[in-house]
Amino acid sequence: MTAVDFLNLLIAAVLLAGIYAVMSVGMTVIYGVMKIVNLAHAGFMMLGAYFAYEFFERFHIDPLIGAALALPAFFLFGMAVHWLLIRWLPKSDQPTLSSLLLMFAFWLVLQNIGYLFWGNMDRSIFTPRTLTVLTLGPISISLLRLIVFFAAVLCVCALQLALSRSWYGRAMRALIQNPYAAQITGVDDERIARITFGLGTAFAGFAGALLAMLYSFSPDFGRPFLIRAFVIIVLGGLESVSGVAFGALVLALVETFSILYVPAGYQPAISFGLLVVVLLVFPKGIGGLLERKWRPA
Amino acid sequence: MQSSFSYRNYFPSFLIAAFLSISLVIFLPSCNRGGQNAGNAITVGVVLPITGREGKPGQYQKEGIELAIKQINDAGGIMVKDKNKKLPVKEVFYDDGSDQAKSASLVERAMSSDNATAVLGGYSTALGEAESVMADRYQTPWITTGAAASTIFSHGYQYTFGTLSPTTLLGSTTADFLGSLVDQGKLKKGLKLALALENTDHGIDYGNGIKQWIQQHPGYFTVVFSENFELGSPDFSGLLQKVKAAKADIFLADAHLQDYITMQRQYLQSGMYHQMLSYGARGPESDARKALGDGTDYIFAGIWWSKKLPYPQVKKFVQDYTQFTGHDPDSWYPATAYDAVRALAQAIEAAGTTNKTAIRDALRNVELKDSLLPGGTMKFGSNGQVANAFVIVQNKPEDKVDIVYPKDAATGEAIAPTPRKK
Known part of the structure; x- marks a missing residue:
């Protein structure tokens, strides 16, 4: 492999990591605060894709603006879903079967609502940007992937900043670290959970809208991404936004570069093999391992 | 004494149960049960994906099948000699949601509880492979309209047919x-x-x-x-x-x-x-x-087929299909499904009975002389698969x-x- 090939692959992997990070971060914050494995995440992503599509088709609104609009819209939608369904779930500091079943059922409902409204046709968003390629000498980069990457990075950084600087972020982190102690100090866990679910849903919708620019989609959209999101959040240590970014980068690098040495058909086996290894060797994720290593004595 | 009943304690499980029920109702394959084959109609099972990743081609194949059934029924049905009358074709449709396991079980259902005379479907190789094992088990002719892989036709199955030429x-x-x-x-x-x-x-x-x-x-x-x-x-x-x-x-x-x-x-x-x-x-x-x-x-x-093929039957099919569905045929999908129904109808007529084994035998000899497929004639080979040119x-x-x-x-x-x- 030449240096140019290597660089092209590295760029492809980093851009892919951006996509992976934005689609996983919503799932992580929801798991962190509420210990809910949000299987409906793929459904929210699918709705996000259609959200951008409808704005684009009906009002000719740029899908990037559509993706930005998806953030507040899905935030409110997520809060409504929380108020309607999630708040009735029994509270636990471990994932429960009832939450898993509820979210799975909700995903199926969303999927079927998708079929009801949009049918089974594959839709896609085609803009002049879709096939634009930036060429820097022998290196070519898809403009759209670059835009999606920067949008994803911007959002993940904004979330990280909000979590570390705002009162809400501190309350949320407190709930992740020790829910009982957080409640004693006056953190309203119900309110924080509602906001968190809204935030997680907003990120899922945003990710779906961004992905709609890159892929064709149908109401079944999101399934392969959901499985990868699992791998990423486990790699990242389940509860940390920076861990998600790290997990996304690891998965994207492994998936992209492993293909050079093993047939592409074994790509899923590599990803899930990585998941098994991490679960067995570093149950708190690679992020947790590094955190332990770098923690001051 | 105050009751210990708490609405909040009971609501979650109730809510989850309600949700699961709703989702099951919605998620259950949209089916159009034709009931038992009462002798007044020929029940044909159709199992195709109209949802999921193969939903669109499956939908087109369904349209091809339904157009053929409509044309047969408009012409009075299929002549069955041992009943001495024409019988209409009754479709029992199941959406397998592009799911292999569901696909196989729905074919089983069509062949057993619906007692279909024959079953059509199996769009995409993966779904077709899952379905193909049922035909010999229930001794019911099964014609795949959308699976072409050689593995389906290399097991020596006796009731399996396919209108797609090998990949x-x-x-x-x-x-x-x-x-x-x-x-x-x-x-x-x-x-x-x-x-x-x-x-x-x-x-x-x-x-x-x-x-x-x-x-x-x-x-x-x-x-x-x-x-x-x-x-x-x-x-x-x-x-x-x-x-x-x-x-x-x-x-x-x-x-x-x-x-x-x-x-x-x-x-x-x-x-x-x-x-x-x-x-x-x-x-x-x-x-x-x-x-x-x-x-x-x-x-x-x-x-496997193009709407531009220069045959009069293709021109007529394109016209009828467009009128029936409101859109042009998109690629080859509806044509192989349409011909599968016509081949089945011809086989039933040749067999003169709704006996499944007799229909299977007749299918082996069917020669659809006004086929839409390249070459203009369709005939099943010894392994049950056609071999029309691409x-x-x-x-x-x-x-x-x-x-x-x-x-x-x-x-x-x-x-x-x-x-x-x-």
């Missing part, structure tokens, strides 16, 4: 077409091929067809890269990088519709170019052309599609090599 033939026809371009001087001899094949029997058969042709025609092409890829992968950049590194002149992939769109988008975004480019049986689909605009121009595909179509600018091979069916010249994008 190996697709591979060899593709290579034959490229060979004809070499003979015409449009391409040079000794060009290098890169193959990217989906990780299914379909992909394997396609690759084998190409490799067999190359072995039989030495000097035309050499394969410098051949690899399988994951069906439904969200990213093909690593695979495409390997293809790029192979420095091939021609890139032949075998992919389903969604993978074709994703891979071709990434192919274009990474600035790749090959003298000829194909995604197997995918190419002219309107979804792909809408998703990629002129990015699909000059892609060629080997397909037509090669090529996308042209402004959403045009031409049949470019074989010569006697061509509606336009093949453009080779593909012009480079400016």
